[in-house]
Amino acid sequence: MLLKRLTEASGASGNEKEVRDIIVEEIRPFVDSVRIDGIGNVIAYKSGKSPAAGRIMVTAHMDEVGLMIKDIDSTGLLKFLTVGGIDKRVLVSKAVVVGKGKIKGVIGSKPIHLQKRNEWTKVLDINELYIDIGASSKDEAEKLISIGDYAVFDTKYEEFGEGRIKAKALDNRVGCAVLVELLKSSLETEIYGVFTVMEEVGLVGAGPAAFTVEPDVAIILEGTVCYEMPDMDSHQIPTVLGNGPAISLVDRSTLYDSNFRRRIVETAERNSIKYQFRKTAMGGNDSGKIHTSKSGCITTAISVPTRYIHSPLSVISRDDYDNTLALVKALVSDLEKEAL
Amino acid sequence: MAFNSELLRKLVTVYGPSSREHLIRDMISEEIKDHVDELYTDALGNLIAHKKGPGKKIMISAHMDQIGLIVTDIDKDGFVRFGNIGGISPAVTFSQRVIFENNTIGAVYSEPVDDLSKLKLEDMFIDIGAKSKEEAESMVSIGDICVYHAEYSENSNVVFTPYLDDRVGCFVAVEALKSIQKPENDLYFVFSVQEEVGLRGAKTAAYGVDPDFGLAIDVTTHGDTPKAKRFAVGLHKGAAIKVKDNSVISHPLVRERLVHLAQEKGIPYQMEVLEFGGTDSGAIHMNKSGVPSGVISIPTRYVHSTVEMASKEDITNCIALLKAYLEERL
Numbered sequence: 237m238l239l240k241r242l243t244e245a246s247g248a249s250g251n252e253k254e255v256r257d258i259i260v261e262e263i264r265p266f267v268d269s270v271r272i273d274g275i276g277n278v279i280a281y282k283s284g285k286s287p288a289a290g291r292i293m294v295t296a297h298m299d300e301v302g303l304m305i306k307d308i309d310s311t312g313l314l315k316f317l318t319v320g321g322i323d324k325r326v327l328v329s330k331a332v333v334v335g336k337g338k339i340k341g342v343i344g345s346k347p348i349h350l351q352k353r354n355e356w357t358k359v360l361d362i363n364e365l366y367i368d369i370g371a372s373s374k375d376e377a378e379k380l381i382s383i384g385d386y387a388v389f390d391t392k393y394e395e396f397g398e399g400r401i402k403a404k405a406l407d408n409r410v411g412c413a414v415l416v417e418l419l420k421s422s423l424e425t426e427i428y429g430v431f432t433v434m435e436e437v438g439l440v441g442a443g444p445a446a447f448t449v450e451p452d453v454a455i456i457l458e459g460t461v462c463y464e465m466p467d468m469d470s471h472q473i474p475t476v477l478g479n480g481p482a483i484s485l486v487d488r489s490t491l492y493d494s495n496f497r498r499r500i501v502e503t504a505e506r507n508s509i510k511y512q513f514r515k516t517a518m519g520g521n522d523s524g525k526i527h528t529s530k531s532g533c534i535t536t537a538i539s540v541p542t543r544y545i546h547s548p549l550s551v552i553s554r555d556d557y558d559n560t561l562a563l564v565k566a567l568v569s570d571l572e573k574e575a576l
Numbered sequence: 577m578a579f580n581s582e583l584l585r586k587l588v589t590v591y592g593p594s595s596r597e598h599l600i601r602d603m604i605s606e607e608i609k610d611h612v613d614e615l616y617t618d619a620l621g622n623l624i625a626h627k628k629g630p631g632k633k634i635m636i637s638a639h640m641d642q643i644g645l646i647v648t649d650i651d652k653d654g655f656v657r658f659g660n661i662g663g664i665s666p667a668v669t670f671s672q673r674v675i676f677e678n679n680t681i682g683a684v685y686s687e688p689v690d691d692l693s694k695l696k697l698e699d700m701f702i703d704i705g706a707k708s709k710e711e712a713e714s715m716v717s718i719g720d721i722c723v724y725h726a727e728y729s730e731n732s733n734v735v736f737t738p739y740l741d742d743r744v745g746c747f748v749a750v751e752a753l754k755s756i757q758k759p760e761n762d763l764y765f766v767f768s769v770q771e772e773v774g775l776r777g778a779k780t781a782a783y784g785v786d787p788d789f790g791l792a793i794d795v796t797t798h799g800d801t802p803k804a805k806r807f808a809v810g811l812h813k814g815a816a817i818k819v820k821d822n823s824v825i826s827h828p829l830v831r832e833r834l835v836h837l838a839q840e841k842g843i844p845y846q847m848e849v850l851e852f853g854g855t856d857s858g859a860i861h862m863n864k865s866g867v868p869s870g871v872i873s874i875p876t877r878y879v880h881s882t883v884e885m886a887s888k889e890d891i892t893n894c895i896a897l898l899k900a901y902l903e904e905r906l
Contacts, residue, residue, distance in 0.1 A: 452619070471649035471657035472698075485719045486646050486659060491595035491773055494719055513718045515648045517659030532620040532780030 238262065239413045239557075240393040243403035246333065248302025248319045248386040249434045252276055255298045255409070259416060259431050266420045267429065277445045278431040284423040286572055290452030293428040294418060294564065295442065295522055296411030297435030297458075300404070301546050303387040305334065305367070308378060312371030314341070316387060318362065320436030325359050326547045332367060335385035341369040389548035399554040406550040408435070410540045411457035414561050424569035435522050439489065442522035446529035453496070453534050453571060455564060456523045459552065460484075460514055460539035473515065475541035478553045480510030481560040484537035486517050489524025493534045500536060500567055507566045510559050514539060538564060577895065579888050580751065583607070584735060585728045587743040587750075591677055593644030593721040594661050594770045597621050599677075600640045604746060604767050611754050612765070622781040623767040629759030632906040635787035635867075636752075636763065636898070637778050637856040638745035638794065639771030642738075643880060644723040645674060645684075645702065647716055654712035656682065656702040661721055662772030666695040668881045675725035680704055680715045682722065726882040734811065736878075736885040742771065744874050744886055745793040752898040760905040768856055775823065778856035782863035789830060789906060790860035790869030793898065795876035795886070796821075796848050807850070809875045811887040814844030815894040818871035821850040823858020830870030837900040843893050848873050872898055 247255035256278055263280055264270055270280040278298075301320035308314055314334065318324070332341045345365050348356070367387060371377035391404035403409070412431060419429045428449050434440035446454070460482055462475045475482040483500055484492050504511040514537070527535040540560050543551040592600030601623045609615055614626035623640070643662035650656055670692065674682050682702040686695055702722070706712035716722075728737040735744075746767055753765050764785045769777035771794075782790065796816050799807030809816050817834045818826050838845040848871075861869035874894050877885040 470651050485648065486661065491661065491770060494596065497719060513648075515718070517646070517648065527620070528776050528779045530780070531618050531784040532622075532777075534619060 238416060239401065239403070239409065242409040242412055243393050243405050246338070246386065246388045247298055247300055247405070248388055249299040249437045250319070251386045252298040252433045255412070256431065259298065259412060262416050263419045263429070273444060273448060275441050275444050276433040277441045279445060279448060280419060280429040282419055282423060282427055282429060284425040284427070284572065286424060288425045288427070288572055291428065291450065292425065292568060292571055293430055293446070293449050293451035293454045294415055294568070295430040295432055295445065295454060295456050295526070296415045297408045297432045297441065297522055298412055299434055299436050300388060300407070301436050303332065305381060305383055305385045305387065307383065308374055308381065310374050312369070312373050312377035314367040314369065314377065314381060316362070316367055319386065321546055323546060324362055327365055328360060330548050331390040332387045333390045334367060334369060334387040335381050337380060339369050339380050340390065341367040341387065344368045391548050400551055401554060402549050402551045404548055404550065406542045406552050407459035407545040410459040410542065410552055410557060414457050414557070414564060417561055418564055418568070421565065425572035427568055432522055439520070439522050439525045443525035443529060446526040450530060451526070451533050454523065454526045455567065456521055456526070456535060456537040457564065458521050458537055458539040459542035459545060459550070461516065461519065461545060462541035462543045471515065475512060475514055477541050477543060478555060479512040479541070480556060481563050482512050482514040482539045482541055484514045484539070487520045488518065489520030490527055490535060492536055496534050496536050503566050503570050504563055507562065509563045509566065511563065577755070577892060579892060581730060583750070584744065584747045587747050588728055588737045588739045591675070591723060592640050592642055593723050594641040594773050596677060596721055597640045597769045601767065604640065604750065607750055608753055618780060618784055620777050620780050621769045622777045624781060624785065625753065625765040627753065627756065627759050627763040627765065629762045631761035632788040633762045633764065633785070634789045634791060634902065634906065635766055635782060635785045635860060636749055636902070637766040637768050637781065637790065637792045637860060638749040639742045639768045639777065639856060640746060641769050641772050642723050643772050644721045647718050647720045650709055650712045650716070650718065652709050654706035654709050656704060656712065656716060658697070658702060660697055663880050664697065665880060666697050666700060667692070669700065670695060672882060673725040674702060674722040676716055676720055676722045681725060724882045734885050734887055736883045738882040738884060740876050740884040740886050741795045741879050744795060744891060748793050748874065748891065748894045748898055751895045752902065755899055756902060760903060763902060771856055775854060775856055775859035778859040782860045782867065786864065787860070787867055790857055790867045791830065791901065792856040792860065792869070792871045793894070794855040794871060794873060795879055795884070796850055796873035797879050798875055798877045801877060809846055809848050811875050811877065811885070812889055813846045813875065814890060815897045816846050816848040816873035816875050818848045818850065818873050821853045821855065823854025824861050824869060824871070826857070826870040827861065827868035829868050834870060834872065834897060834901060837904070838897055841896070841900050843896050843900065845893070845897065
């Protein structure tokens, strides 16, 4: 299953090959051309039944947040740093896989019995954590691991509850999966499908991709923050699980074009597709680099609400996934008729 | 040149927060269309006015956009919550009136707080006087942006009003554009979008125009009020020629030429060394292979408040300096 394969693949920023290979294999039979650019982005072109009114680029970033090995100590334990924004509170006692060989490991720390009372109330710093790969010496560890190897959470994809999915890296394999399905489907309109690298470390791949493709309109597919608790006021809730794809208003990287947003809302309403707005100004995504590339373009970000992102276990609703794909498909065929 | 208060009043009054600049763009287009050879708008909404001349290509950039508040939520009782567009200070915004594109007016207030100095935007709301959520939703929508709603005032020395940043820059550019009859250089006046959220419009405009030189016209801050932070710029001391801010170090070619012209023509000027902030030249000078760029700044007190204050003399001197720079063959 596509989302299972994509989320279980290792692909921390700068190390997207495994994810990229799956994507290229999936889409190749369904697109007119596919190539990998100098920085590692996948750029695919798919003709439609009719040409678009402008050049449409749909993007999703392939990378996930992860860890990188920076040192191996004398006992064979691995010291690491974070790649992208990981909340260090989620790291302790998590299973990870390290390097190309997918060596199993556990993030360890001092057990509670040995901690001083004041240590209980503090978040352990990265320097106080290590990855234990079961090696008993530095030499043994070095046979399996090199400095610079990446590690990602070791999480199996699972479906649970009422149409819920839990997996690692749903930010942004969920966007990749939607885009793969879009490219595999029969389209009214020609599009460029772009899978970018290194979004989590500063929107690195998106700039070069936009420079090459020169879109008039870009649709950025994401897994975005979702957080709801009963005691929260409505304005504190960015997105609600199950309420449909979240359309961005504003974030740290982009002020999304409001005319385009109105058109997306019309498309959703005409096709009876559930949607919501992403009600926070925090965060940012590839749109930041795309809409200011060359002479600029119009962008939107459409996201699958994702609980617990940037952690070993994130959660989405299957309905939201389906509605996101439906909305993007409807939107792309609408853009055939009239440019913005 | 007589001070055209009427034009400045119009410029600061027209609605145009970052990403919703179409009304101010229309107003400026109308104002300058008879004085330019070519007028067009790019994908992000920058207004680009080309006044043809034989010399080097100069991009003059003044941003049209304003800071504002964007609606993120309408609660069950019809109160409106918001995020910031650009540098919105909670203290300045508390108890202000705001106005939306559709002319809906609201009052900004906050949940009860013990200490106003600790006020955060997330604790504040806009009260548009709606009796219910449904009524509020008929007046404003999520994603709508409002701006400060306050009076333009002036006396013989100064103007004070919200949004001198950077409509006074637009004013300086428009006045210079109109007064130049036969350009010696190839002039691209850009009225840029989305400066307040990170010089985004100037970046794409510069790519399109591909200039040989860049010159931004924007407000700078002040150091001449009681116990102000040390800063050598003040009101009534002339046009400010920027040496640096956080986005750009002015190119010596541009800066020295501005100083030379000011001295030669007897235009009062002051040098500006700003330790924070940025303006369109920050984006322009990094375009493609690099563009020598500078800035003429209008000294302005209380920037990003509803009582931004600038000197009429300084504004007139900025126009004179810009005109002098553009009129001599580069």
